Amino acid sequence: MAASTTAPTASTASSSPMAFFLQGETGRNTRGLLRLIILCTIAAAAVASRLFSVIRFESIIHEFDPWFNFRATKYLVNHGFYAFWDWFDDRTWHPLGRVTGGTLYPGLMVTSGSIYHLLRFLTLPVDIRNICVLLAPACSGLTAFASYLFTSEMSDSPSAGLLAAIFMGIAPGYISRSVAGSYDNEAIAIFLLVFTFYLWIKAVKVGSIMWGALTALFYGYMVSAWGGYVFITNLLPLHAFVLICMGRFSPRLYVSYTTWYALGTLASMQIPFVGFLPIRSSDHMAALGVFGLTQLVGAAEYLRSQLPSKQFQTVIRSAVLLIFVVAFGGLVLLTVSGVVAPWSGRFYSLWDTGYAKIHIPIIASVSEHQPTAWPAFFFDLNMLIWLFPAGVYMCFRKLKDEQVFIVIYAVLASYFAGVMVRLMLTLTPVVCVAAAMALSQILDTFLVASAPTENDADTKQANGTPAGANGSIADKLSSALPDTLRSTKSPLVGIYSYLSKSLITGAITSYLLLFVLHCTWVTSNAYSSPSVVLASRLPDGSQHIIDDYREAYYWLRQNTEPTAKVMSWWDYGYQIGGMADRPTLVDNNTWNNTHIATVGKAMSSREEVSYPIMKQHEVDYVLVVFGGLLGYSGDDINKFLWMVRIAEGIWPDEVKERDFFTQRGEYRVDDQATPTMRNSLMYKMSYYNYNSLFPAGQAMDRVRGSKLPADGPQLSTVEEAFTSENWIIRIYKVKDFDNLGRNHQDATAFEKGNKRKKTSAKRRGARVLRVD
Amino acid sequence: MEMRLLLSLLLAGLVSTVAALSAQGSKLLVVLEDESEKSRYSQFWTDLEDRGFQLTYRTPKDPQLSLFRHGEPAYSHLLLLPPGKGTKGLGPNLTPNLLVDFISAGSNVLMALSGEQSIPSAVSSLLLEFDISLPPDRNSMVVDHFNYDSSSAKESHDVLLLPGKNAGGSKKGVADILSVDGILALPHAVGAVLGNASPLLNSIIKAPATAYTYNPKEEQEGVEDVFATGDQLSLVTAFQARNSARFTLLGSVEALQDAWFDTTVQHSAPGSKSEQAANRAFAQKLTGWTFKELGVVKAGPVTHFLNEGSQQNTSDLTTLSDINPSIYRINTEVHYTIELSTWSVDHWVPFTPPASDAVQLEFSMLSPFHRLNLAPTTTPANPNASLFTATFTLPDQHGIFNFFVEYRRPYLTNIEEKRTVTVRHFAHDEYPRSFVIMAAYPWITGIWTTVAGFVGFCALWLYSRPEKERVELKVKEAGGR
């Protein structure tokens, strides 16, 4: 495969000792072999650079979603495929439960599951956890290979593919989601994305049903693996549409597109979670529309070839246009009438960044849905980001079908990457490809050892480069040159001075080295921490591991009933389910806004209000994250406003965000805090007994940097059950109803020994006589 | 800890089966002011001892008086006689908190008061925890100028005569446990007012409509403002905590004295003849209820199973293959059974709810989807329990549900049986197949027609011989392909 992609034109005018290896049949083989070796080393580098997390910390599943994927994979491995398919999970979203089998993308789990079984079959018993931890790096190796193939389709420079491969291999933008242990859909999805694009380009080029079918196959795999498949679903039609508009409609396009759409749609509908979306939701309507359009255009083309009459063509054209318009109107009608689901909220938030904040706070509350800060681009892509435009420009210079694809991809992806941090992921591949094309152009031009000679100038009017590898550059340049230039008496184009060659080459080399350096640094420092375990530096510079999360989760696992329901904010649902193995009320799969709002209400209301809610949901323990002691800023008090907002969305008259701000609109936790704030369950649970750590009146919150009231909050309906070493996790047990039917405030007051006043027995308002 | 608890439970069980008539235990602690009082209640003591109680007498100041031993209640029951004159409280070993802990630990308390002696503030503050409030001035008593014993209290009118059959109220759906025949005499009773909110409280005996409280020391001339009047005054009050521990407040301790056990009383209403007071029988009922001889209900095994297929309408549960499964599917029929029995004298007998009352099963997630009255039947398998059964279809909503039987009724111990089951959705292969749905036939035929068409097309493609004159075009097509 590698050898076949580039067919070097053996040049005659050369006689170096290496000639034998560099020319003719043997030369092709040598280069093929070299390429293979280089690719393998690239893959190795890609994998190796992702093992930092394992070396720095341990072989552990990372942050949040991976924990669910891990749990689901274990379920798949233990109970078999069909049990997984029909899985009703009664340990999340208590008491609603979740039809997990039908609401997840099974690709990831099934992949690692089959790897597991394959290894067992090969008598290599490997722990499923290790497979899950190492799946992402393994896939990154494949991604590098796929991007090599992809780029090789784009430019016929032999080095472009390899450059793209290594860029893709070590670009932080992709590493951020694929280090060892981040066992997430993206890990495998990016490989599928790139490979599907490769197959698509191949199909468009060759115009064969087989490639189209393969595209559909891998598209189906992609659908089963990641919700981001919608990107492909809209990008390929867009490509086809643009080509048609450019008047580049061809049987090749027709065959490849129709094949892909028909088979791909069928394949995608096999995933329960997707089901009938491809024909019901607007996100997929573009593909359908273009499918219809290709049919029309195809018919028109055929007719035109049959009867070449001028008026008839215009008739055809207008007919096509008319039908297209009618179809579009029909689609709009269907959408309005509700047969076709309107665009999903997440989609809107892509176009209007303010949309989510107003309409869907849940989505807005997710950190990775925030708009990207511009330094992130440089941080994640380093020098590629400025090579990227050059590469896109190169595409314009030679605008074949596949280059059009790159251009479209580049435009869309860079917009999306600007809107959402996490979509940096979809940008990275195209950046790598474009940058590789630009760089390879430079290298091909400047890495030619010998100067062009006069005599063969007329035979090849470009820099007649002797070495076979560069022989093709002549054609490339000639094709690259605008016709206007070439029409003039062809000048001698080429680099003569070794100085400039060495200068440029040196500069590029140093850039590449810097790039590698940057990537390594970013990977090891920024993207390798499994946010389950926090690392901090001691004064002497040595690393200190803060392991409160696991400490608390294992406490739950070992000290509570297996059926004890744990209420926490949804961020920690997956981890509790995965590490503590306890039922949770809400988790990171935020499918039920109302349920999350209920938890938000319980957290942000007074105890008397929260207690009935917790009792109704059979809550046994409440878990809060508190960073005040350590200065850990990602704690619940900082997330508190989101809980309030989400709750306010459902109960606008019971929970009001305004009540949590002081008169001057500040969000405070010290003695200036509003009564609503200080009476909220979350506040009480966070700061309960906190000032016992400090001398009287000295209690200090290191995150908010504010001094706390002298007398801490009092709790009556819950009691402290566990607090982790650094107070990051605090677990409270919900009390049972009072045995004597009192409310908990009175009960605790009585236990504290102060007598109840007679007046408290008398109820305010009109007296009420006892009726039996 | 668990070990000792287990042991004590075991012992309690043994004792209760062997000797005591109480369903809980026989150790009864009696706290009285001094030994001299003891003689006044001799008949009462003998009644209790005949019923198998082991009485221990202590005075509040007794150093070895302690409600707990090794953190466990030292006695199953406690009988508190009113403390003597001028005592501030019940002493250091009977503080309100200790008594509340004692009750929370499941033990029962009978507290008797007297209008003759002033009530310590500790007692009234303890009672406030039960939402029972006593008159503010410490020594007040209930009088009724319409229903008094004209033979003993011709002048003072402070011996109330009340019909015994009203004891425990005569409400529909409430078990009639405490009513006795004849007339009760309650001398120098202290009336209490019960909070309206608490469902744990019940007034066993209310004062007559014309009764009122006054302070015999200060309000000789007449009452200007009264604490409470009429049937808002509760003379005998029953409180049953959530853990079924019982607390009874008897307004008039004299009613238990020998003097009032076998005396004849005469109602103040003219023409009413004198008769024997029914105090003794009432005292037995009252102590019987307080000390868990009466109105004790317990739940036996709970079973539920899928009432479909092979095990449909199974009467003999032992033949069931899959009993008490942890997961069901929506829209399936389920059979539920719970065994209830009640304590009678010295053994368990089948329980039957009082008239116009029913044991109810809730099938609930967040809120009940079903609430069904269970039909009582008896089973030959277990002669001393009655089966309460229901058969119903699970709701068409998946989730984590509870079979929940919560039977809380006045004067009966609480039953709370919760069984959690998962109700799952249809699995992918549990829907009706397409060939049993008439509406699917067009689609099925569509598929197989296409298949046939495809095969036909292949055959045509492979084996069709063209007419001669169209050869050219065919070839051109072939080239173009």
Added chain:
Amino acid sequence: MKLLPSVAVAALSLTTAVAAVGWSFEDATLTVQAKSSGVGGAVKEKLSPESPLSDPVTLSASDSLKIVLTATEGTTGRRPHQAFLTLHEPTTGLVESFPFSLKDNGKGKVEFTPKDLPYQLASPPSGVALQASILIASFGTSAPYNHATFTLTLPPSPNEPLTAPETPERYAAKPEIHHQFRAGPAQPPRLLSTLFTFAILATLPVLLIVTTALGGNLGHVSAAFGAAPVAHGVFVGSLLAMEGVFFAYYIGWNLFQTLPVAGVVGIVAFVSGGRALTEVQERRVKGER
């Protein structure tokens, strides 16, 4: 509970009949003083110990009711220990009493406004009037007095309605609940489905007829099988076999049974298909197609 008042009433009826000396009252006047109107605007009624007032007294939210009387034992005015104005709400049977404040000569008065009443009495169910009776009794032997004297109606005040306290929980059987099931999916008329089924089936013969009409035929079967018998046989067979696999999957196979078989059949079809199509190609080149 209902019994006790009746006992009392019986008792007192007897006493009034028999006992010579008994408690009673005289020159009693009832005044309903409206806060708005002055001294003049007050309703006055005389109460007699024997017969209750014929028409009910209305007491609206802002008014205050006042009764002045002289309690008598026999004929002499004396102060009784108990002199109550008792209000009785017939539906719930709740009773609330207001003691008279008395002097030694038996003169006394009681005054209250609706705000002094407990909730249940202050807002009785509409159309229900409170039974007001005066109750005079004391220690000793003389017969007590308890008579219904008038009925009191309390019109609900529109401007400040009383806040109803939440109904207290009492343990009792609750009403039954039965889950309402969603209606199943609607089916189209069977006739329609059968009609369409046959319509679709009809397309197959139509297709055959049209193709034959356009000159489609299987004339080359012999030639093809002559040239490459194995290839053609296996290819066509594998095509049919693949459909068979699909059918088996539809009937009852699961993925793990289907996929391997489908894979094998597919490979066979691929290989043999290649051969067969080359044979077709040869024919085409020969112009026989």
